[in-house]
Amino acid sequence: MTSSATPFNSTVRLGSRKSQLAMVQSEWVKAELEARHGDRAFEIHELSTKGDKILDVPLAKIGDKGLFTKELEDAMLRNDTDMAVHSLKDLPTNLPEGLMLGCVTERENPADALVIGSKYSGNTLETLPDGAVIGTSSLRRLAQLRHHFPKLAFKDVRGNLNTRLKKLDDGEYDALILASAGLTRLEMSDRISQEIPAEISLHAVGQGALGIECRLDDTVILDIIQVIQHQETLDRCLAERAFLRTLEGGCQVPIGVNTSIEGDRLILTGMVASLDGQRLIRDSIAGDRKEAEQLGNTLAEDLRGRGAGDILAEILAQVDRS
Numbered sequence: 001m002t003s004s005a006t007p008f009n010s011t012v013r014l015g016s017r018k019s020q021l022a023m024v025q026s027e028w029v030k031a032e033l034e035a036r037h038g039d040r041a042f043e044i045h046e047l048s049t050k051g052d053k054i055l056d057v058p059l060a061k062i063g064d065k066g067l068f069t070k071e072l073e074d075a076m077l078r079n080d081t082d083m084a085v086h087s088l089k090d091l092p093t094n095l096p097e098g099l100m101l102g103c104v105t106e107r108e109n110p111a112d113a114l115v116i117g118s119k120y121s122g123n124t125l126e127t128l129p130d131g132a133v134i135g136t137s138s139l140r141r142l143a144q145l146r147h148h149f150p151k152l153a154f155k156d157v158r159g160n161l162n163t164r165l166k167k168l169d170d171g172e173y174d175a176l177i178l179a180s181a182g183l184t185r186l187e188m189s190d191r192i193s194q195e196i197p198a199e200i201s202l203h204a205v206g207q208g209a210l211g212i213e214c215r216l217d218d219t220v221i222l223d224i225i226q227v228i229q230h231q232e233t234l235d236r237c238l239a240e241r242a243f244l245r246t247l248e249g250g251c252q253v254p255i256g257v258n259t260s261i262e263g264d265r266l267i268l269t270g271m272v273a274s275l276d277g278q279r280l281i282r283d284s285i286a287g288d289r290k291e292a293e294q295l296g297n298t299l300a301e302d303l304r305g306r307g308a309g310d311i312l313a314e315i316l317a318q319v320d321r322s
């Protein structure tokens with residue numbers, strides 16, 4: 001039997017998407033690993049994913065798992081690369097056989113941010129006029145904002161961060177909702193008009209954290225990457241991912257979370273909303289952070305029993321028909 005472990009002297013190959021954000025994130029991981037493993041060489045392999053190629057279809061309609069990850073995973077399974085650096089929120093909660101989530105790094109601010117175009121600069125979500133056009137491709141952002149601000153108008157937006165910002169500046173939208181973390185990593189946090197509070201919009205599972213995927217039980221690679229693991233982010237993201245895994249039917253769905261840690265306790269808030277924002281089911285759970293995944297599973301079952309299951313089934317049926 002051949003071992004999947006990397007021979008000690010070989011260059012460690014990091015798979016990355018080619019987008020500017022993905023490359024900034026992968027370069028950061030590479031630099032962190034180089035700083036801690038002076039005897040090792042690392043190189044980045046740039047790969048395109050289906051999500052990078054299909055840019056004219058709303059994300060919710062493409063709806064397949066692993067839209068931004070599959071090509072990076074196939075490369076590891078072929079042994080062309082040794083790990084894949086992902087925005088953790090793009091990594092499905094169930095991974096292909098033979099792969100694992102090997103490391104979660106320290107999270108940036110996971111909140112969503114409002115970026116307002118020049119026409120309405122100086123406003124907030126509360127003060128934007130009725131009918132102002134908000135660009136988002138996320139059903140989670142759409143449902144929660146519709147719930148709180150039913151008079152705003154929403155329009156799908158695709159493409160990488162720079163493309164989206166250009167569309168905003170060209171006047172196609174009055175404002176965008178984007179992840180604060182992505183803007184910060186690209187040194188564009190000056191474009192943030194308002195950080196959206198958790199009371200209005202719970203963020204996506206894993207938002208703001210990087211996840212490094214590797215071959216299952218590849219101990220050489222695990223030893224290399226786990227030195228940059230961040231335990232608090234890991235515990236929070238394990239709870240968030242368990243919540244999503246237990247609830248999810250498959251496609252992109254309006255599910256949001258928020259987590260915090262106080263000493264040994266982990267607090268998880270989760271929500272499921274209907275697409276029109278009319279129904280929104282939300283609750284919190286707290287417990288030992290060592291039981292992070294159990295907390296996520298329990299909260300998911302609790303919300304499912306209180307109507308979240310019906311909402312998710314309706315959404316899946318709608319997406320199948322369109």
Ligand SMILES: NCc1[nH]cc(CCC(=O)O)c1CC(=O)O
Pocket residue numbers: 087088089090177178179181182206207208209210
């Ligand atoms: N779905 C695309 C994506 N994946 C990760 C980020 C931002 C960075 C992060 O959440 O870690 C974004 C852009 C966005 O949601 O605005």
